[in-house]
């Protein structure tokens with residue numbers, strides 16, 4: 001009898017265990033292709049994804065491979081063992097339609113939003129568009145992308161930061177004596193200087209580039225350049241990074257590791273218990289509080305007219321004051337909202353733009369003919385600067401419309417795929433390309449594979465597409481599959497009556513997203529990239545480096561970052577005009 005009861009109990013226990021296991025196995029959405037192997041494992045596609053990352057060093061690159069393997073522009077993967085499968089779409093027209101026209105059906109993705117919630121819980125990036133707070137937050141920062149703010153505040157600050165980078169690299173080129181050197185850290189640091197100076201007043205002597213320049217100026221030579229191998233990279237002494245900047249880098253990195261975590265909130269909680277993270281957060285909070293106090297002091301002195309926005313924080317406080325007046329209440333400046341919105345700018349403003357700029361430097365080093373044409377375009381595009389033997393001013397650069405410059409910038413953005421794709425969550429049960437998508441499903445609109453930098457996967461019948469998608473047909477061109485993977489600025493140039501002009505609708509990219517939740521900082525990013533490209537290419541010739549120093553391997557963090565960027569710099573012929 002005892003044996004019978006024990007066997008029954010054991011049997012029931014094992015059945016419960018088995019049923020539990022079965023319940024945890026990923027459940028596919030009917031009709032959408034998927035990796036059959038993944039459904040036999042509670043971790044779904046994660047092991048294959050990790051394996052791919054170990055082998056290639058690139059994680060999000062695994063998604064286009066899966067789409068091609070399953071031969072479908074819409075696939076599902078099991079990326080989070082605790083939620084519905086993720087839908088991966090590799091088709092520009094359908095993605096464009098979702099982002100621009102189907103905004104009631106698809107909103108800010110829970111997965112993407114959760115990645116930011118730990119660090120900046122009250123930033124609008126994680127809010128749904130229907131959340132009334134979203135509009136309140138957007139109103140606070142609405143001035144920052146106006147032409148007036150961009151031209152009068154952002155452009156000169158960004159220009160100063162990257163002129164300092166030119167000064168540092170002039171010293172490095174002198175000391176390197178023909179040897180290549182890694183450009184990664186310098187570009188990230190100069191970009192942080194730039195967005196810091198846009199966000200808060202920055203004394204140039206406090207910038208990261210300033211101290212580095214003076215350290216290098218004091219040197220007459222460095223050890224590594226005594227090597228007879230001219231390809232041996234030069235290594236320079238580095239000044240130590242102040243606490244504030246290193247905290248921002250630490251926190252940006254913590255955010256980066258959230259993006260690909262299946263459960264970002266939990267991961268952030270564990271990470272935030274680590275002593276170095278606690279310290280970085282404390283430094284950040286103290287710095288934000290001190291900058292806010294300084295801004296309040298600037299703000300309360302002076303008349304309404306004198307309260308001009310000298311930086312992003314001033315512009316935000318002005319908006320809060322205006323809102324308070326309208327709502328007949330006292331302004332509240334010391335809020336989590338203001339802390340998080342301004343810190344969000346610092347993070348979003350330095351990481352993505354610098355990554356894109358670094359890709360640009362790599363492409364231009366590896367495409368000498370394009371670099372030559374780019375410099376010729378600068379020569380004919382800035383005649384006054386040429387006549388006066390000086391580099392163009394911030395104003396001249398931001399107001400310029402030089403087709404080959406704009407085309408090269410757009411091609412760098414397209415080919416860098418700094419953002420591998422765009423996340424959205426289905427807010428209702430809906431349909432994509434004829435497939436039922438249940439409410440709550442996360443979609444990843446892939447921008448780094450088929451239909452963008454590779455040939456599309458098959459031809460999608462028109463009647464499979466939504467009505468609004470069919471109506472939009474032809475508004476944006478498509479790339480020739482034979483060369484969509486090549487770096488070719490000319491693809492963005494339209495020719496009419498023998499005249500060339502830059503045309504951003506000639507083909508697709510999704511790097512900034514689209515529609516009401518597309519990148520808020522897009523205009524600033526374009527402005528910054530333009531300033532960076534003009535200043536660096538005006539001052540330096542980027543000579544090619546050997547293949548071993550020019551790998552295109554990348555690591556997917558907050559952005560898709562190259563692992564290597566070595567530059568061999570010579571003074572540019574344009575710069576020599578002034579010599």
Ligand code: HEM
Nearest residue numbers: 125348349352353356419512513514517518519520521525
């Ligand atoms: C090359 C540089 C940049 C790239 C590739 C980039 C890319 C992106 C992408 C892909 C998104 C999500 C869009 C979507 O879901 O549709 C985004 C959102 C955002 N970006 Fe950027 N970004 C860049 C520069 C900047 C800069 C310079 C700033 C600000 C200074 C900024 C601020 C933001 C903000 C605030 C959001 C959230 C918008 C929202 O939730 O509505 N970005 N960005």
